[in-house]
Amino acid sequence: MTTGSELQPSGEGTVEQPPVTRAPAIGVFLLRVLGAVAIPIVAFFLLWVTFDFLRDEDANRLLVVGVAIFVGVAGVFFLYWGMNRAIELLPERYREGVRPYVFVGPALVILSVFMIYPVINTILISFKDSVGEDFVGLDNFEFVFTDRYMLRAIRNTAGWIILVPLAAVSIGLAFATLADRLGRGESIAKSLIFLPMAISFAGASATWTLIYAFRPEEFGSNIGLLNGIMIGLGQNPVPWLQQQPWNNLLLMVIMVWMQTGFAMVVLSAAIKSIPDEILEAARIDGASELQVFRRIIVPTILPTIVVVTTYMVINALKVFDIVFVIGSPEANGTVVIAERMIDWFFISNHDGRAAAIAVVLFVAIVPVMIWNIRRFREEEAIR
């Protein structure tokens, strides 16, 4: 079977390469490194020079965008094209050994500089002092697990990663199942639920402040929807966003509102891929709709549910924007881990502690990472 997606190093699946005669190993290696590094460095230099020029001119934004698109598309293409021509100039026995690295190289170089190096560096900084110079042992981690706000943030984040995925996936699954039976109007209904996905967390937070808005007596009338309802019911208006610890739930609602659409769309696609015969067979055998749902639909799409839930857990773990935009997380007790990190990095200017908080986030995600890789390898083995 010839599928190009087999990634075994010695797999024979891919397109036959012309026989490569042995080339001196060192030479090939150097050429590979050169091929990989050349494009990013030239591209970066080009962008930097062009951009510096534009900045000096105090350029208008449209011009900046224009140049960037030109350099980004045409520039990147011509760089790859030029490198390809350069390879053609090499003796034939070198060519096919070097070419793949020109294709993959730029991506790997960027990932190394902007992700792999930073991860290692952040781990190092997490053992250093506030300016990242001298090692202080485990002090920063001791802080992370003793500071009042950090403990609060860990508790709150635990709430986020349990409740948000639970609510979003449940509502999404229920809605996908219901909408599946709607017939006409299904796609409109789904688009409307999905719509908040396109909005930023900042936009969503602004949107929801209008619902939670509160004004104390004699400071104007209450124009928030929730307090409008309270007044309509003859109750006193409530400062919703200051009700500890319930205000955390109110912030989670914003994220659920945004992410349910994602869960719904993915689960809906999975439900639609269940063969009709299975469902019809169960119905003929007298199964009720609820039984069909519990015994057939849910078990069949369980793998998808797991994937979606994992994705949501990761998102909830990293939640920052909502808490940050709504404001006063310390006073209101709505602190979360990712928000603490930015706070210590930018406001309290303690790089060591900020890095330690980031490392805590990272360690929490490592199991997902391993699981992800394992799942990928299993899938590759099946293909």
Added chain:
Amino acid sequence: MSVTTAPPAAEPIPVRGKGLEPRTGGWFVRIAVLVIVVIWMIPTAGVLITSFRPEALVDTTGWWTALAHPFETSQWTLENYRLALDTGGFASAFLNSLAVAIPATVIPIAIAAFAAYAFSWMEFRGRYLMFIAVVGLLVVPLQMALIPILRLYNEGAIVANYYVFPDLDLNGTFLGVWLAHTAFGLPLAIYLLRNYIGSLPSSIIESARIDGADHFTIFWRLIIPLSVPALAAFAIFQFLWVWNDLLVAYVFLGGSRETRVLTLALQGLVGREGENWHLLTAAAFISMALPLLVFFSLQKYFVRGLTAGAVKG
């Protein structure tokens, strides 16, 4: 929850003309769907309505009161939008958002497409391990990269007295943000594109090679045109992600009035304890306008991109 395995599909069931449960539900389904949709629409509707009401009314009555007599023209105005765009600085923030989002979408796609092609159709040492690394990077939190990258931008990196990474003073520049977004978007881009490009039929590529085409020609003439759906799906994804991002822009671009993007400008408004509602809602809608447009016009690709990434097989 009880986990039962799905019953294996038995022999094909003879389809009976009648007696099968109808696939479309009754009133219960319709009403339930309607209720959820209405609840989901309320927040957005509130913003939209408020943004068109004059300041005096916004400040004294709830937005829902406008629905009681919707045709009374005196209660609608465009003034809020004019104010937000001009004095609120949202016009320039809009342009800044464009200046960040478009290059930060295009550059990673170009780089990822080449890499995805190599991972799918080229033979080289270490490609399995390299791709495993990309899969691993998919979930690495952004927060891990912020401090070191900011230092690289401000001070460069020095190993044994030599600049390994020169001090370029990239902080606060668009280029710095583009590079960061490019890097953060690459793992997903490579992963999604490889899934797609790797599943193209190998016979096309083989016959092209027999005709004497080299990898570059195959990639440019064959793979790119065939991959348009996947490229479009990722482009929408990345564009929305960058447009809606607050964290990366906050860290690398900062909140100064000249360079701040829409999300940061919006955050500045929300912070001020509930005043300026008329401005805030108009501004919020300005920030949503483009993503909503992108979303509705390219919805099909967007959904396809989502499901391609998350449900495989």
